[in-house]
Amino acid sequence: MSATAKKSAPLPDDIRARKGGEPLVSLTAYTTPMAQLMDAHCDFVLVGDSVGMVLHGLPSTLGVTMEMMILHGQAVSRGLSQSMMVIDMPFGSYEESPEQAFRNAARLMRETGAAAVKLEGGVEMAPTIAFLVKRGVPVMAHIGLTPQSINTLGGYKVQGRGAAGEALMADARAVTDAGAFCVVLEKVPEVLANAITQDVDIPTIGIGASADCDGQILVVDDMLGLFTAFKAKFVKRFANLGEGAEAGIAAYAAEVRARSFPASEHVFGDTAPETK
Numbered sequence: 500m501s502a503t504a505k506k507s508a509p510l511p512d513d514i515r516a517r518k519g520g521e522p523l524v525s526l527t528a529y530t531t532p533m534a535q536l537m538d539a540h541c542d543f544v545l546v547g548d549s550v551g552m553v554l555h556g557l558p559s560t561l562g563v564t565m566e567m568m569i570l571h572g573q574a575v576s577r578g579l580s581q582s583m584m585v586i587d588m589p590f591g592s593y594e595e596s597p598e599q600a601f602r603n604a605a606r607l608m609r610e611t612g613a614a615a616v617k618l619e620g621g622v623e624m625a626p627t628i629a630f631l632v633k634r635g636v637p638v639m640a641h642i643g644l645t646p647q648s649i650n651t652l653g654g655y656k657v658q659g660r661g662a663a664g665e666a667l668m669a670d671a672r673a674v675t676d677a678g679a680f681c682v683v684l685e686k687v688p689e690v691l692a693n694a695i696t697q698d699v700d701i702p703t704i705g706i707g708a709s710a711d712c713d714g715q716i717l718v719v720d721d722m723l724g725l726f727t728a729f730k731a732k733f734v735k736r737f738a739n740l741g742e743g744a745e746a747g748i749a750a751y752a753a754e755v756r757a758r759s760f761p762a763s764e765h766v767f768g769d770t771a772p773e774t775k
C-alpha cells in the first residue's frame with residue numbers, strides 16, 4: 500500500500516483476503532488528530548481498550564467502560580476515511596453470554612461506525628464469536644497475552660511457552676473456525692507465532708510475536724514515545740514525541756516566567772487592521 504495514493508477503507512473480508520500477502524499495518528488510536536495522522540498509512544486502526552492506561556492513567560484495561568470506548572471510537576471515526584476502524588469490547592461487556600456480547604457489539608458499531616469489534620479469548624470465546632459473526636458482527640480475535648485477564652494469567656507474561664503452545668494453537672484454530680476474520684497474537688514466542696501463522700487461514704496480527712505474522716499492531720503512544728510509564732520489550736520507539744513535548748512545555752514555562760511570551764507578534768493593537 501502506498502502512503503500517498505488515496506484509497507477507500509477496506510472491509511473485514513478485504514483484511515481476511517490479505518492472508519499471506521503484503522503485511523497488514525495497524526496501530527491504535529484514541530483521538531481524531533492521531534487518527535488523521537495514521538489514516539493513509541494503516542490498513543486498520545484499533546480503538547484499543549489500552550486507552551484506559553495510555554490516556555486515562557488507569558493501572559490496567561479492566562476499568563475501561565463502554566462509554567469510554569464509544570467516546571473515543573466516535574473521535575477516531577471522525578479522523579478516518581481510508582483505514583478500517585475496529586473497536587475493542589471492554590472487560591465485562593461480552594464474557595457473560597453471546598447475547599450480552601451481541602448487544603454491546605451492536606451498540607459499539609452503531610454509535611461509533613466501527614466496521615468490526617475485537618474481543619479477547621480463544622477456545623472459551625469461540626461460541627460467542629460464532630454467535631456474533633452469524634448476526635453480522637465481524638470479529639477480530641485476540642489470544643496469547645490477553646490484558647483483560649492479567650489477574651488470572653499472573654501478570655503480563657509471555658504466553659504459550661513449551662507445552663502451553665498446544666493450548667494456544669487450539670485457541671487460534673477455535674477462533675478461526677468460529678469465523679473471526681483475523682487474530683491478534685500478543686506476547687507469544689516467535690516460533691509459536693510462526694506455527695500459528697502457517698496453520699490458520701486468517702491473518703495473524705503480531706504484537707510481541709513475529710515479523711512473519713500477516714501484520715503488526717502497536718499502541719501508538721508507545722511507538723511514538725508519548726507513553727513512557729514503562730516500555731515492553733516488543734515496543735520499538737519510532738519517535739520520541741514525549742521528550743519533545745516536555746521540552747516545549749519547559750520552554751513555554753520559562754518564557755512565561757521571564758515575560759518574554761507573549762511577544763509583540765502574539766498580541767493585538769487597539770486599531771484596525773485586525774488579524775485573527
Ligand code: KIV
Pocket residue numbers: 527545546547548549550587641683685706716717718
Ligand atoms: O488495546 C489495545 O491496544 C490492544 C493491542 C492489541 C494493541 O488490544
